[in-house]
Amino acid sequence: MWDSENDSAGGRDYGSGALITAKQGLQADGFEQRGQSWFVATDIPSDLLVQIGDTSFHLHKYPLISRSGRLNRIVYDSHDGDLNKIVLDDLPGGPEAFELAAKFCYGVAVDLTASNISGLRCAAEYLEMTEDLEEGNLIFKTEAFLSYVVLSSWRDSIIVLKNCEKLSPWAENLQIVRRCSESIAWKACANPKGIRWAYTGKHPKSSSPKWNEMKDSSPSRNNQVPPDWWFEDVSILRIDHFVRVITAIKVKGMRFEMIGASIMHYGSKWLPGLVKDGVGTPLMDEIGGIRESISSGSGNSITSGSGNSITSSWKGGMQMIVAGSKDDQQAVQIVQAKDQRMIIESLISIIPPQKDGVSCSFLLRLLRMANVLKVSPALVTELEKRVGMQFEQAGLADLLIPSYNKSETMYDVDLVQRLLEHFLMQEQTEFSSSPSRKSLSDRPMHEAAQQRTGSHAKARVARLVDSYLTEVARDRNLSLTKFQVLAEALPESARTCDDGLYRAIDSYLKAHPTLSEHERKRLCRVMDCQKLSIEACMHAAQNERLPLRVVVQVLFSEQVKISNAIANSTLKEAASAGAATVESYYQPMVSSRKTLLEGTPQSFQEGWAAAKKDINTLKFELDSVKAKYQTLQNDMENLQRQFEKMTKQKQTSAWSSGWKKLSKLTKMSGFETQDVGPQLPADQNKKAPRRWRNSIS
CATH class of the missing domain: 1.10.287 (Helix Hairpins)
Incomplete structure (x- = not known):
């Protein structure tokens, strides 16, 4: 589409990129450098010294003031008629840009490239090299090169935008950043089938954050371009320019899944906290999953290559990111804490509002770093709400966020409590608002589907919370109230089985052996004994840490379950055999029960025998209590009769006296x-x- 992409961006000649200007009265063969000083190769001695930082330029007044309005004004407006030194420390682009501008004034050939055009354009604006002084001045030349060469090239637009990082606010005021961002956005939203320019690819199964092994990849007719081909090139930009590009891409109508994947790719590269603990790999699993969902059915493969290479390493507690190419000089950027905070705040502001824009794991890792770096509380709250929207997708490892405040607990349990509240609130909001948009005929079906989806999500969250409680219960500083509040936050319908909750309770009892009987009963009250499986009931029946009342409830509920299971199996057998009387339902019960017990494992039979013995003991004690109660009741009745008899005698004596x-x-x-x-x-x-x-x- 753009033919200029076939050439190298490092030092290519664009035809019109070589600027040669004929000067009247002074011809220069070139410039030569001696240490930190530049001299013009001419026999005429210099009469003007331009100082920029530590670099000095020994030049002549006439070539400069004839093309630079700023220098012209400085020289002629000066009260010193013999002014021979000018200091321009605030010139954008520094000595490199002024060198090119000076060469242009002397008529020396200047090669315009993507690497020097942004600095030269800002320097020309600073020096006021307009058309009013001479036709075809430097502002006109550089503006034409930007408009017709750079903005039509993918890689040149990236390079120019990268070089604009040192040119603020000149690059912003001259609309260079805006125009490059929009050019990149247009090309990123183009159909991958029509891409014929070079881009930086990456291996799809890369497990290392080092991209220095990549090679330039020029797509051919045989190689299909993946939908995320632009991720790597855009990720070398500074965060404010990356936000500008992503904002422009949103305006162009890019799918939110792609935008979210690009944000995750950028965050995994620039934020060391998003790298998985102990592995040293960025969040490529989540990015790969979104990439596969985007390109499903197209059969696209990730093209490998290298161009602008990125390497990531740790030095002095800060992440060092090296960006550059083989042709360009490598630039080192140290991401400090304040820069990381700015990156996190910027990424939070551009995350797509849709539910599955980014993975929940990425959001939780971003939330962890936000708490460490003291990000704005409003943005942290917004991030917590985003996590609550897709809390059912979270993993246990991502929820184990250390407590960075003055709390005594090892993990931030309050944070998980807030995330769970946001999830429940979001579920309630979706359920109450979605049917209103449906017609009356479709509303019952939609409500049923909504209930099924919500129940599945709550079940996954319940399992996640139970696993989290099992982990944090080992913390001896975790209070019983926090444990109980988090365990009871979900409704009872969310858990179909309380085995996970029982494991969490048992872990808490192990870590807190000094709990009183009342506290243990209060802890076990969050569990429903009727929702325990057979294995959990067998373990609970022999668990000495549980209160005796809970053990009795477990044994009773298990006996009811076994009786119901035997009765159901017997009824099924009787129905299949065509039995019609009630006796036929109970006669084979004994044999089927024996068969069921014989088919169970030996460990279960031994455990059930012990449980049955305990049940018989409790029944015997209950019968003795009933007998004592019957005796007391008989004594009470005798006393009542005697009392009535005495009452009648008193009444008779009263009548006789009367x-x-x-x-x-x-x-x-x-x-x-x-x-x-x-x-x-x-x-x-x-x-x-x-x-x-x-x-x-």
């Missing part, structure tokens, strides 16, 4: 009637006592 008092009253009333008898009629004296006696009788 009747005695009434009889006394009756006698007294009789005496009174006899005293007043003569005053009343005779019939009344006779009838009144009789009526009273009748009523009493």
Whole structure:
């Protein structure tokens, strides 16, 4: 597509790249260097000294002021008419760029290349070498070379953007960075089938972060170009220029999987903390997985080669990255802590917002480095939310993040607790918001699918949390409250089996032998004994660290399971045999139970015999307690009857005393009637006592 790619970018002649200018009155054969000083090869003595840093240029006024507006103004506006020295320490590009500009002013041939064009363009702007002074001045020449040669070339755009790192803010103000970034973005988004220019490839199964064995690869018609062909070249850029390129690529519509893979590739190269512990390899496994998912079905293979080589090593606690090619001088950059912090913050800001933009392992390693380097809390929180979105993809090794604060625990358990909360919140948000976008007819099916997906994710997270608890439980400084809160954070439906949780509890009991009985019961309360497997129940039945009540619950739940299993198997056998009565369901139960026990391993039979013996002992104790309770109940009933009998006797004695008092009253009333008898009629004296006696009788 661009024919200029067929030549070498190091020292190629672009036809119009050789600039020769005829000067009137002064001809120079060239420049010669003597130590830190440059001299013009001419018989006319110099009358102007230009000092740039430690380098000095012995030149003439007329060739310079005729093409440089800045030097013209300095010379003529100076109050010293015999000005013969100018200091330009702030000239962009340094002595190298001024040397080329001076040669251009003297008419010496200047070779424009991708390595010197950015510095020369900024120097020309600084010296004000515009068309107002002379037609075809240096600004016009360098701008034309940038527009028509550099921006049409893949490698030249990369090299120019790399060289702009030392030219801030001039390169930004002159739009060199923007134009190169957009040129790189356009070519990165091109169809790989149409690529005919050279690029730096890498081995797909490389296990070392040293890329100095690569060779330049020029794709041919037989070799297919992989979709990630541009990763290696873009990764040599500084982080701010890399962000500019990725931002431009996003605008062009690149798939987020590719953008995420390029970010992971860049992070694995520039951040030593993203290298796997003890192995020394970057995150090529995750990058390779995304690469395979992107190029699935196309049969693309990774082309090997070398050009701009990158080597990574450790020196003095800082990562040293060497970038360059065989033709160019190698440049060494030391990534210090502040630079790593800036890289992490920049990478977090450009990660695609989609769920699977980057791997969860990459995010967790990035989070670990962010905590070490004290990255902005807002960005750390954003990164934690990103991890929570795909927490089910995490690995145990990535979750074992050391505690870098003043906490007493070995691992950062609070961080994992926050990640789990973000995961549950994200699951709840997705479940509540997704059906609203569906029609009424499709909503039930969508809700069912959403529930299945959410249950699978929660099950994976539950297994991950149980494994994490098993590891951190060995820390003697881990409090029971933190362990319990993390274990109970997931809903009960997330765990179909509590074997992993039982292992974590057992590990905690081993590491904390001084727990009280109440604390052990509180710890075991997070586990459901009915969700334990047979192996876990056998281990728990013989575990002396567990409370006795938990052991009884385990044995009882296991007995229920075995009874249900035997009953189910018997019912199936009876149904297949066509049995219709209830007796046929229970008659073969004994034989099937014997068969089931005979088919079990010897260790299980011995363990079950011990468990059955304990159950019989508990049953005997329970029967004795029932007998004592029955005796106490009988004694209580006897006492109740005696109490009722005594109550009746007291009531009878009270009635008898009452009747005695009434009889006394009756006698007294009789005496009174006899005293007043003569005053009343005779019939009344006779009838009144009789009526009273009748009523009493």
